[in-house]
Amino acid sequence: MTSERFFGLIPAAGAGERMGPGTPKQYLMLRGRPMLYHSVKALLANDRIDTVFVVLAPADREFRQHAWGEFGERVAPLYCGGATRHDSVLNGLVAASSTAQPDDWMLVHDAARPCLGQQELQRMLDALATDEVGGILAVPVADTLKRADPAGRIQTTERREHLWQAQTPQMFRHGLLLHALSRTAKMTDEAGAIEALGLKPKLVQGSATNLKVTYAEDLQLAETILASFGRQT
Numbered sequence: 001m002t003s004e005r006f007f008g009l010i011p012a013a014g015a016g017e018r019m020g021p022g023t024p025k026q027y028l029m030l031r032g033r034p035m036l037y038h039s040v041k042a043l044l045a046n047d048r049i050d051t052v053f054v055v056l057a058p059a060d061r062e063f064r065q066h067a068w069g070e071f072g073e074r075v076a077p078l079y080c081g082g083a084t085r086h087d088s089v090l091n092g093l094v095a096a097s098s099t100a101q102p103d104d105w106m107l108v109h110d111a112a113r114p115c116l117g118q119q120e121l122q123r124m125l126d127a128l129a130t131d132e133v134g135g136i137l138a139v140p141v142a143d144t145l146k147r148a149d150p151a152g153r154i155q156t157t158e159r160r161e162h163l164w165q166a167q168t169p170q171m172f173r174h175g176l177l178l179h180a181l182s183r184t185a186k187m188t189d190e191a192g193a194i195e196a197l198g199l200k201p202k203l204v205q206g207s208a209t210n211l212k213v214t215y216a217e218d219l220q221l222a223e224t225i226l227a228s229f230g231r232q233t
Contacts, residue, residue, distance in 0.1 A: 005100070005104040009096065010110070013082065048125055056079050057079070060081075102173065107124075109168045110212055112213045120205075134170075135204055136168070139208055144157065167206045167212075168189075170189060172190060
């Protein structure tokens with residue numbers, strides 16, 4: 001019988017250089033709490049998720065400066081983050097092997113996506129719980145896409161039919177994802193490693209509100225979205 005256990009894994013060892021120097025992006029404040037808190041809370045708001053593993057840099061001293069007690073033992077910090085997302089997720093999967101079994105589901109979520117909606121998360125769990133491969137949240141591309149030449153001029157207009165913008169969580173069996181990341185080069189997302197095995201992850205409709213906070217101006221938008229959710233801090 002396949003497992004019905006679900007775990008979250010959030011790589012949070014990066015410095016977030018595109019936000020500028022200073023506090024690492026995952027610890028920037030949103031509604032009085034670090035952004036990482038909101039990403040953790042979004043996963044744990046669903047009772048089907050057992051534990052969220054948070055992969056931190058070995059020298060991280062910030063995590064313990066914040067209150068996580070409301071989640072009890074459902075938050076597990078792992079001080080094994082690497083230089084890249086690929087390394088952090090892989091290291092986190094290895095460290096989580098003492099708790100998660102190979103056929104347990106692992107939902108890898110960005111620390112900088114604090115606005116994951118419960119409707120989208122539930123849709124993903126329902127759509128993928130019996131899937132043979134797993135899949136990701138994503139939204140169809142709505143804007144016209146232009147390919148640029150090295151000089152920054154439009155080279156061609158790309159057709160956007162059947163193109164999707166990948167989001168997180170990305171949900172795969174622990175053992176399959178560990179195997180995929182162990183044998184692939186550096187990947188920008190987990191689905192890419194699964195694809196490299198010749199498998200085809202499923203696309204699950206997400207939401208534009210599940211934005212990734214990348215630049216300083218994204219913080220205000222995230223504040224507005226969280227306020228619209230009515231999340232308490």
